[in-house]
Amino acid sequence: MLTSKPELLIPAGNLEKLKTALLYGADAVYVGLAGLSLRAAKAEMSLADLELGLNLAYQKGVKVYVALNAFMTNTDLDSLTELIPRLNALGVDGVIVADPGVLSLLQQLAPQLSVHLSTQANITNLAAVRFWQHQGVKRVVLARELSLKEMGAITSKVNEVEFEIFVHGAMCMAYSGRCFLSEYLTDRSSNRGDCSQPCRFEYLLYDKKGQAEPLLLTGDERYNYLLSSKDLCMIAYLPQILAAGVTSLKVEGRIKSAYYVALVTKIYREALDLALSDPEKYQCKPEWLEELQKLAHRGYTTGFYLKKEPLAKVNEMQTEFKKIQTHELVGKVLAYDPADSQILVEVRNRLQVGDQVEILLPEKNLFLDTHQMVNQAGEPLLVAHNTYQVKFPVAREIPEGAILRKKISG
Numbered sequence: 400m401l402t403s404k405p406e407l408l409i410p411a412g413n414l415e416k417l418k419t420a421l422l423y424g425a426d427a428v429y430v431g432l433a434g435l436s437l438r439a440a441k442a443e444m445s446l447a448d449l450e451l452g453l454n455l456a457y458q459k460g461v462k463v464y465v466a467l468n469a470f471m472t473n474t475d476l477d478s479l480t481e482l483i484p485r486l487n488a489l490g491v492d493g494v495i496v497a498d499p500g501v502l503s504l505l506q507q508l509a510p511q512l513s514v515h516l517s518t519q520a521n522i523t524n525l526a527a528v529r530f531w532q533h534q535g536v537k538r539v540v541l542a543r544e545l546s547l548k549e550m551g552a553i554t555s556k557v558n559e560v561e562f563e564i565f566v567h568g569a570m571c572m573a574y575s576g577r578c579f580l581s582e583y584l585t586d587r588s589s590n591r592g593d594c595s596q597p598c599r600f601e602y603l604l605y606d607k608k609g610q611a612e613p614l615l616l617t618g619d620e621r622y623n624y625l626l627s628s629k630d631l632c633m634i635a636y637l638p639q640i641l642a643a644g645v646t647s648l649k650v651e652g653r654i655k656s657a658y659y660v661a662l663v664t665k666i667y668r669e670a671l672d673l674a675l676s677d678p679e680k681y682q683c684k685p686e687w688l689e690e691l692q693k694l695a696h697r698g699y700t701t702g703f704y705l706k707k708e709p710l711a712k713v714n715e716m717q718t719e720f721k722k723i724q725t726h727e728l729v730g731k732v733l734a735y736d737p738a739d740s741q742i743l744v745e746v747r748n749r750l751q752v753g754d755q756v757e758i759l760l761p762e763k764n765l766f767l768d769t770h771q772m773v774n775q776a777g778e779p780l781l782v783a784h785n786t787y788q789v790k791f792p793v794a795r796e797i798p799e800g801a802i803l804r805k806k807i808s809g
């Protein structure tokens with residue numbers, strides 16, 4: 400295994416989220432380009448935005464990887480052939496692929512670009528890693544179906560390859576995300592970045608032999624999310640992940656909000672720094688878990704990483720809890736004016752006097768008094784809607800791009 404410094408790798412679905420990841424402490428970000436990455440439909444970046452993002456990232460020493468991990472068809476090849484030299488000229492730090500055809504094109508057109516093998520390639524054993532290493536792959540995202548013990552058995556025997564795994568975020572119930580449910584039900588292909596997520600719907604299971612009542616796995620009718628997996632959360636096990644030879648800790652969620660990016664980056668940044676400085680004494684802080692509960696999620700699980708036997712269980716299916724959400728994004732700081740100690744905020748969603756609003760900061764969060772909300776002319780406002788620009792007095796300087804969240808329940 401390579402011994403590069405472990406990195407926190409954050410999803411950047413657009414330029415705003417890339418900037419958010421930089422503000423809250425990412426070591427690296429991954430982005431998608433229109434039509435050529437999974438999640439492309441809702442989380443795509445133009446080449447112009449990518450160039451801007453690269454400049455900002457490099458100023459902070461943050462790496463940028465580009466996902467080209469859709470399974471391509473012949474019709475994609477022309478645009479790929481045009482795109483690859485441009486990515487090379489921009490100087491991206493790596494390209495994430497799943498399709499051997501994309502790897503082949505990369506090697507022909509930009510052999511110096513570092514290639515990362517996507518989790519979609521489903522790498523579960525040492526021989527597969529060696530195979531892809533011989534094809535020129537520099538980093539492998541190991542399949543999330545492996546345990547940390549199985550990962551360690553691979554990483555300890557391979558040199559010149561970096562290993563990455565997902566540590567946080569949504570999971571598919573299908574094996575390494577190979578799923579036709581969305582395409583079958585809604586004609587939208589998950590393998591082309593356009594999953595409509597029908598596994599998240601509520602389903603009832605009927606016995607065809609004539610039983611009139613549905614079979615309720617939970618024993619009652621409250622929740623029947625039979626196909627929806629809990630979300631992954633490995634924050635309590637970062638030293639074990641590092642000990643397994645993993646050097647890139649990846650967060651899922653290119654289609655998630657800037658609030659999600661801000662909070663996950665902030666919390667995992669603090670946790671990873673602690674795990675790196677003193678792995679022996681590392682303990683997951685209760686406040687980290689409390690904060691992660693404030694993201695929209697479906698309950699948390701450690702997935703397969705801690706399992707004792709391979710595939711001892713097929714995921715922890717979500718049969719008890721539907722999506723949980725206590726807080727939501729309500730704004731972003733556009734500017735801080737030191738002359739009057741006010742911040743200018745662009746509102747997202749709806750913000751009204753009396754809402755419990757916090758500014759997420761890389762260090763300690765700050766509560767806002769929403770009774771002091773004014774418009775740009777300085778007039779008091781009771782309600783601000785999406786895209787409004789409003790001002791608040793604050794007791795300290797606030798960085799541009801800081802995210803505001805609002806409590807909505809709980």
Ligand code: SF4
Pocket residue numbers: 570571572573576577578579580581589594595596597598599
């Ligand atoms: S339908 Fe669900 S399991 Fe299938 S690809 Fe989409 S998110 Fe994954």
